[in-house]
Amino acid sequence: MLFSAILTGLVLGGTYALVAMGLTLQYGVARIMNLAYGDIIIAASFGAYVLFTALGINPLLGMLIVIPAGFALSWLIYAVMLQPLARRSRDRGRLEGDSILATFGLLFVIQGVALVLFGSGFMSYSFLAVPVDILGTTVAANRLLAFVLAVVFGLGLWLVLTRTRFGTVIRAVAANPASAPLVGINVDSVARFAFAIGGALAAAGGVVVSMYLTFSATMGVIFTMKALIVVIMGGVGNLMGALAAGLILGLVETLVASFIDPGLTLAATYLIFLTVLVVRPQGLFGRAAR
Amino acid sequence: MTTISRRTVLQGMGVSALATALSGLPVLAQDRTAIRIGYAVPKTGANAAGAGISTIPNYLLWVDDVNKAGGLELSKLGVPLPLEVVEYDDRSSSEELVRAVERLATQDNADFILPSWGTGPNLASGPTFDRFGYPQLGATAVTDMAPDLVKRWKHSFWLLGGGHDYANALVQLLVKQREAGTINNKVAIASVADGFGIDLSKAATPSFTEAGFELVYDKTYPLGTSDFAPIINEVSGLGVDTFVAFSYPPDTFALTQQSVVANFSPKVFYLGVGTAFPIYPGIAGPNHDGVMGVGGIDPDSEKLAAYFERHTALNGQAPDSWASAITYASLEMLQQAIERVGDIDREAITAELSSGEFDTVIGKVKLVDNQLRSLWTVGQWQGGKFVGLAHTERDGSRDPVVPKPVWVAA
Numbered sequence: 101m102l103f104s105a106i107l108t109g110l111v112l113g114g115t116y117a118l119v120a121m122g123l124t125l126q127y128g129v130a131r132i133m134n135l136a137y138g139d140i141i142i143a144a145s146f147g148a149y150v151l152f153t154a155l156g157i158n159p160l161l162g163m164l165i166v167i168p169a170g171f172a173l174s175w176l177i178y179a180v181m182l183q184p185l186a187r188r189s190r191d192r193g194r195l196e197g198d199s200i201l202a203t204f205g206l207l208f209v210i211q212g213v214a215l216v217l218f219g220s221g222f223m224s225y226s227f228l229a230v231p232v233d234i235l236g237t238t239v240a241a242n243r244l245l246a247f248v249l250a251v252v253f254g255l256g257l258w259l260v261l262t263r264t265r266f267g268t269v270i271r272a273v274a275a276n277p278a279s280a281p282l283v284g285i286n287v288d289s290v291a292r293f294a295f296a297i298g299g300a301l302a303a304a305g306g307v308v309v310s311m312y313l314t315f316s317a318t319m320g321v322i323f324t325m326k327a328l329i330v331v332i333m334g335g336v337g338n339l340m341g342a343l344a345a346g347l348i349l350g351l352v353e354t355l356v357a358s359f360i361d362p363g364l365t366l367a368a369t370y371l372i373f374l375t376v377l378v379v380r381p382q383g384l385f386g387r388a389a390r
Numbered sequence: 391m392t393t394i395s396r397r398t399v400l401q402g403m404g405v406s407a408l409a410t411a412l413s414g415l416p417v418l419a420q421d422r423t424a425i426r427i428g429y430a431v432p433k434t435g436a437n438a439a440g441a442g443i444s445t446i447p448n449y450l451l452w453v454d455d456v457n458k459a460g461g462l463e464l465s466k467l468g469v470p471l472p473l474e475v476v477e478y479d480d481r482s483s484s485e486e487l488v489r490a491v492e493r494l495a496t497q498d499n500a501d502f503i504l505p506s507w508g509t510g511p512n513l514a515s516g517p518t519f520d521r522f523g524y525p526q527l528g529a530t531a532v533t534d535m536a537p538d539l540v541k542r543w544k545h546s547f548w549l550l551g552g553g554h555d556y557a558n559a560l561v562q563l564l565v566k567q568r569e570a571g572t573i574n575n576k577v578a579i580a581s582v583a584d585g586f587g588i589d590l591s592k593a594a595t596p597s598f599t600e601a602g603f604e605l606v607y608d609k610t611y612p613l614g615t616s617d618f619a620p621i622i623n624e625v626s627g628l629g630v631d632t633f634v635a636f637s638y639p640p641d642t643f644a645l646t647q648q649s650v651v652a653n654f655s656p657k658v659f660y661l662g663v664g665t666a667f668p669i670y671p672g673i674a675g676p677n678h679d680g681v682m683g684v685g686g687i688d689p690d691s692e693k694l695a696a697y698f699e700r701h702t703a704l705n706g707q708a709p710d711s712w713a714s715a716i717t718y719a720s721l722e723m724l725q726q727a728i729e730r731v732g733d734i735d736r737e738a739i740t741a742e743l744s745s746g747e748f749d750t751v752i753g754k755v756k757l758v759d760n761q762l763r764s765l766w767t768v769g770q771w772q773g774g775k776f777v778g779l780a781h782t783e784r785d786g787s788r789d790p791v792v793p794k795p796v797w798v799a800a
Binding site for chain 2: 104105108111112115211215219220221222224225226229230231238239240243312313314316317318322350353354357358361362363365366
């Protein structure tokens with residue numbers, strides 16, 4: 101029973117981590133607090149839904165279309181809308197404020213387009229909703245896939261960030277955007293790239309989530325909230341932190357639902373969040389504020 | 391550059407004052423070119439999905455049906471008048487809804503105002519409808535308080551019953567199954583910790599206990615829960631033949647998928663809002679067959695079948711098998727009441743709605759104390775239709791299939 105709950109919790113946590121990792125890149129490196137993040141996820145879900153139901157394209161293959169589209173869209177959003185904000189703001193606080201307002205508007209644009217195209221109804225389809233038996237515990241294959249992708253993306257990007265020259269450049273921008281140009285780094289293009297990678301991760305999350313969650317055009321904010329909790333808990337800009345925080349949240353929710361009461365899962369989530377904020381305000385893996 | 395002289399301003403003020411004064415006057419019969427129908431509905435926000443299934447498509451269909459037939463016949467004015475629509479988005483917020491209803495009544499001079507979607511919004515806008523004297527046809531509100539509300543708000547009508555109606559009907563149906571020996575005595579209930587789930591489980595828990603059922607699991611889960619693996623895993627080990635969830639649409643769909651994945655296939659599988667939605671068979675695949683839920687329709691009614699066809703043709707989606715037909719029937723009642731009175735006399739029309747008998751897609755309807763007491767309470771997917779198994783006034787249209795077919799792998 102305990103083992104089964106832990107496994108179920110890890111699988112749920114995989115979903116949380118997957119949808120949060122893009123935001124941690126966008127917030128940590130590009131310094132954009134993207135309130136439209138959840139709506140990019142929903143847009144990707146709609147993309148997967150259309151590809152699957154209208155064209156019969158398997159969502160796994162659909163990812164090959166939707167992820168680059170998410171990358172391109174986010175690249176464009178940054179270049180057109182956010183770059184001017186980043187250029188004119190002298191300090192981090194000002195950019196955060198500006199980007200919150202700008203992406204708050206973007207949220208309604210994306211949501212409005214989705215409402216016009218798809219209406220307000222619930223969307224759902226079934227893919228890979230088959231049981232997988234792991235040491236006597238049954239989990240759904242699509243949720244397991246979310247967990248695997250979270251771990252693969254998390255580790256993969258972490259390796260890129262820590263082991264490659266380009267990763268070092270990205271970390272330099274994240275650590276000190278004011279000084280990075282002094283060593284010949286083009287902050288604009290690095291931030292744009294990080295923001296676009298964040299968008300691609302959001303799109304990947306959206307495709308996977310659409311396989312097992314019912315979504316509607318107006319549900320983006322739920323994902324933004326959950327991702328934000330994971331990002332703050334894990335430490336802003338830290339992929340390993342997002343992965344760990346996502347898994348912890350999933351574990352806590354499942355353990356509480358299984359052994360205490362399903363009614364207390366939300367309370368438990370926020371209790372953990374509060375504890376982390378009090379004990380380690382910089383997040384589990386974050387560095388202390390400068 | 392335009393300069394605005396004092397004279398222009400004064401002229402403008404004069405014109406607008408005149409316009410304001412005129413707009414307060416009753417519209418004269420010979421000036422009428424249409425009957426103005428106003429409504430504020432959630433086109434965005436948390437309620438948009440529900441309204442997009444049960445409410446908005448029926449408003450569109452009714453206006454289309456009436457106008458295609460040449461409009462409403464008003465005997466006292468001597469002319470048929472088409473319907474025109476003023477629509478607002480209440481953004482799923484009760485404050486916004488109340489403001490919009492006030493605006494429809496005072497600024498837009500709507501002749502009739504149709505209600506928003508859901509129990510909470512209908513309760514919140516009740517006082518406003520009553521204050522301005524507009525009949526309120528609450529076709530998507532489930533409340534046990536209806537008998538008190540009709541005394542407080544004389545213009546309100548409650549057409550979807552209360553939590554007790556649905557819970558008691560389900561328990562009665564299960565008692566029969568237990569007596570026939572098809573199910574055991576154990577029941578598990580999971581309910582969403584929000585309006586519908588709280589109301590229904592509050593009514594169901596004592597009802598099950600009184601009927602001698604053993605409630606081996608009775609817990610709530612928070613609104614927005616997406617992962618039901620812990621609940622299903624625990625319940626599947628308890629040996630229950632009956633699983634009941636008073637759930638909202640996303641939960642209803644997720645519970646179904648999780649139960650299939652975990653191969654938890656109880657003899658009675660009952661879910662809440664969303665089971666009666668036309669998309670449910672698409673989501674559950676072959677496993678939708680035999681699933682029970684709240685609501686239901688009469689699969690033998692030709693009128694209802696024709697309504698399903700018209701609805702699908704206009705909106706591109708079928709209606710749901712619970713509140714949709716009731717919503718459309720409420721509009722037919724309004725239409726017949728208006729035509730019987732023959733004038734835009736809202737007091738007389740309200741009186742006619744309370745006392746008259748109407749011919750609708752759900753059959754002959756006569757309200758009791760401003761409430762519709764003739765309702766389908768338990769439904770089950772059988773042969774592609776969500777058929778009514780239990781009704782407050784008549785026998786079920788079909789016998790329940792218990793045990794339901796065992797899940798098949800997707």
